[in-house]
Amino acid sequence: MSVTGGPSRLRVGFVMLHTSPLDVPGTKDAGGMNVVVLAQAEALARAGHAIRIFTRRADPAAAARVELTPGLEVVHIDAGPARLLAKAEHEPVMAEFGAQLAAELAREPADVLHAEHWFSGIAALPVARRTGTPLVQSFHSIAVPEGSALPGERPESPGRLAGERRLAREADALIAVSEAERGTIVADLGGAPERVCVVPLGVDTELFRPCHTRECAERDEWFARGGAAEVIAVGRLHPLKGFDLALDALAAIPAARRPALRIVGAPPPDGDDYARGLHEQAARLGLLGSVAFEGALPRPELAARIRRATLMVVPSHTETFGLVALEAAASGVPVVARAAGGLREAVRDGETGVLVRGDDPREWAAVIAALLDDPERMAAMSRAARAHALGRSWGASAESLLAAYRGLLAARAGAGPVVSDGAAGARATRCG
Numbered sequence: 001m002s003v004t005g006g007p008s009r010l011r012v013g014f015v016m017l018h019t020s021p022l023d024v025p026g027t028k029d030a031g032g033m034n035v036v037v038l039a040q041a042e043a044l045a046r047a048g049h050a051i052r053i054f055t056r057r058a059d060p061a062a063a064a065r066v067e068l069t070p071g072l073e074v075v076h077i078d079a080g081p082a083r084l085l086a087k088a089e090h091e092p093v094m095a096e097f098g099a100q101l102a103a104e105l106a107r108e109p110a111d112v113l114h115a116e117h118w119f120s121g122i123a124a125l126p127v128a129r130r131t132g133t134p135l136v137q138s139f140h141s142i143a144v145p146e147g148s149a150l151p152g153e154r155p156e157s158p159g160r161l162a163g164e165r166r167l168a169r170e171a172d173a174l175i176a177v178s179e180a181e182r183g184t185i186v187a188d189l190g191g192a193p194e195r196v197c198v199v200p201l202g203v204d205t206e207l208f209r210p211c212h213t214r215e216c217a218e219r220d221e222w223f224a225r226g227g228a229a230e231v232i233a234v235g236r237l238h239p240l241k242g243f244d245l246a247l248d249a250l251a252a253i254p255a256a257r258r259p260a261l262r263i264v265g266a267p268p269p270d271g272d273d274y275a276r277g278l279h280e281q282a283a284r285l286g287l288l289g290s291v292a293f294e295g296a297l298p299r300p301e302l303a304a305r306i307r308r309a310t311l312m313v314v315p316s317h318t319e320t321f322g323l324v325a326l327e328a329a330a331s332g333v334p335v336v337a338r339a340a341g342g343l344r345e346a347v348r349d350g351e352t353g354v355l356v357r358g359d360d361p362r363e364w365a366a367v368i369a370a371l372l373d374d375p376e377r378m379a380a381m382s383r384a385a386r387a388h389a390l391g392r393s394w395g396a397s398a399e400s401l402l403a404a405y406r407g408l409l410a411a412r413a414g415a416g417p418v419v420s421d422g423a424a425g426a427r428a429t430r431c432g
Contacts, residue, residue, distance in 0.1 A: 010405060013110035014041055014053040015120040017097050018090045021053050021074060022066065024296050029087055029268050031236050032323040033140040035299075036177070036201060037116055038068075043202075043398035045071035052110070054101055056093065057082050075104060086270040090119050091157040098123040105131055112136060112405045114175075118160055121167040128172075134408050137171035139164060140320055142184050165189050173408045175199050175401070178342030181320040197404040202394035203326045207299065210332035210386060211307040219308055228290075229259040229372050232309035232333075234302065234324045235316070237267040237275040242315035242338065244281060248361035249313070251285040253369050258290055261313075264305060266296040307331040310378070311371060312353075314343060315364070322346040325353070330389035334381035336367055352385035 014037055019029040021038040041051045050071055057076040060083075066074040077100045080093035101124060105113075113128050114136040115121035121137045128135035142164060143155045155161055168174060168189035174196045176182035182198050185191040211219070223229070231250075235241040243263055250261050267275040282291045297305060306312065312328040314337035321342035325335045329346075335353035337343045349355040354367050371378055 009048055009050065010044075010402070011050045011109065011111045012041075012044060012052070012405070013105070013113045014051065015101065015113060015115040015124045016053055016055045016117070017079075017094065017119040017123055018056065018085070018087060018117060020055045020058065021068075022055075022062075024298055025302075029236075032319075032321070033116055033138075035323060036140075039202060039204070039394040040398050040401055041072055042069060043394045044402065045069055046395075047398065047402070049402075052104075052108075054104065056080065056085075056090075056097055058084050077101060077104070084269055087156040087268065088270070091159055094119060094123040098127050102127045102130065105133070109133070111409065114138065114405075115167075115171070116140060118163045118167060121171060122159070122163045125167065125170060134172045134405075134412060136173045136175060136405065136408065137167045138175040138177075139167075139181070139185065140177075141318075142181070142188065142320075171195075172412075173197060173404055175404060177201050177321040178345045180342045180344060184341075197400075197407075199400040199404060200392065200397055201321055201323055201326065202392045202397040203323070203330045203389050204394065205330045205389055205392075207303045208327045208330035208389070209303075209307065210382070216308055229310035230262055230308070231259045231311045231313055231368065232262045232264065232306060232328075233313050233315070234264045234306070235314075236265050236271070237263075237278060238271050239274050240317050241265075242317055243278055245315040245359060245361060245364065246313050247278065247281050247285060247287060247291065249315075249364035249368060250290060251287060252361045252365035257369055257372075259310065259368070259372060261287075261291045262294060262305065262309065263291065264294045264297055264302060303327070303331065306333055309333055311336060311368065313364075313368065314338065314347075316340065316343070319343050319346075326389055326392060329353075329385035332382040332386045334371065334378055334385060336364070336371065348384070348388060352381055352388050 016037060019034055021034055023034060025031055025034050041053055045051045053074045054077055056079050062076050064076055077097055079097035079100055110133055113124050113133050115124045116138050117140055124135060143160045168185055168191035174185055174191050176185055176196055176198050179198060182196050185196050186193050233243055233246050282288055306328055312333050312335045314322055314325050314335060316338055318341045325337055325343060325346040328335050329352050335347050337347045337353060337355055339355035339357045347353040347355055356364055356367055
């Protein structure tokens with residue numbers, strides 16, 4: 001990639017106030033955002049850039065700095081109590097976090113600050129203005145007003161709706177992970193279209209890969225003996241993820257044809273009620289023999305679980321993209337997902353999986369059962385899904401992100417628009 005604007009080796013500060021890249025996705029408030037930030041940061045570091053990820057200290061024993069790979073370190077910032085906080089408890093610590101972030105940047109400046117989620121953006125915005133550092137903002141999820149008929153994440157603290165709109169207006173550039181998210185940023189938050197860049201996500205196709213015959217021999221033998229297929233659902237146990245719909249759909253499939261359902265994930269700090277409700281729902285529906293709640297798993301174990309599954313379900317009410325659907329595709333596992341948000345882009349309807357509209361569990365059950373009853377169609381989807389995923393890499397995603405950074409730096413320096421040599425990542429970056 002050949003672009004103008006800024007030094008060849010960039011110093012990038014990712015800001016992750018409320019969750020740490022060191023947390024296992026599916027635990028605490030860690031999810032797809034954590035995977036995305038860490039993967040892009042690692043790819044940028046491998047390309048020779050100096051990357052720091054600033055996060056709030058939630059453990060008093062955590063080291064001040066943790067080097068993950070050469071050129072990539074996590075910096076723990078003291079703001080608020082050194083313990084796990086519920087999401088709603090983070091807004092009061094934003095100012096303190098920003099002050100400590102400013103102190104870190106005074107010791108070691110950054111060429112670009114990239115804030116992840118609105119907490120981070122509001123904390124970083126005054127620092128960016130004082131230091132003259134460009135601020136790039138990613139939302140990862142966007143709140144809808146209380147009482148809205150639209151599906152989406154609810155404001156977990158009073159300032160969120162105003163904070164997201166402010167960042168859409170005032171951040172120097174906005175990063176969306178899908179065309180769906182780009183549309184939401186422009187239409188709902190008032191972000192100027194020319195400042196919203198779509199940076200496609202990648203997937204680790206070596207970690208997430210199809211099951212080799214030998215490692216799945218036990219599963220194949222189980223099927224040969226008439227054993228039930230296994231459907232997997234992955235994510236934090238949060239109402240937005242729609243796991244209750246997955247349970248209702250499973251119950252709507254006749255017992256003789258019913259697959260097993262494996263739910264992988266843990267509740268966020270304030271999500272015990274929903275998690276407990278899922279267990280109670282499974283018991284009420286008579287599914288205790290068909291459902292396994294596995295908790296959160298380290299990434300290698302998660303990848304192994306996914307590739308041994310027959311099908312993945314993603315009933316989330318909304319997703320900016322739906323990274324787990326792409327991870328299933330890389331594993332050769334077809335996906336049944338809600339036709340919402342970025343899932344429309346993560347799943348190629350009828351080719352790598354099926355998109356379902358609405359909340360009728362009978363419709364979801366019919367789609368799941370029809371796929372499981374059609375091995376030839378499932379095999380074709382498996383092949384198409386893997387091919388789809390092979391076209392997405394974290395290296396290309398990081399190149400797209402780097403092009404957005406350099407375009408911003410070039411514009412600030414008065415050097416005009418980004419000039420690209422046609423690399424795949426640069427072509428994928430879209431602003432305006």
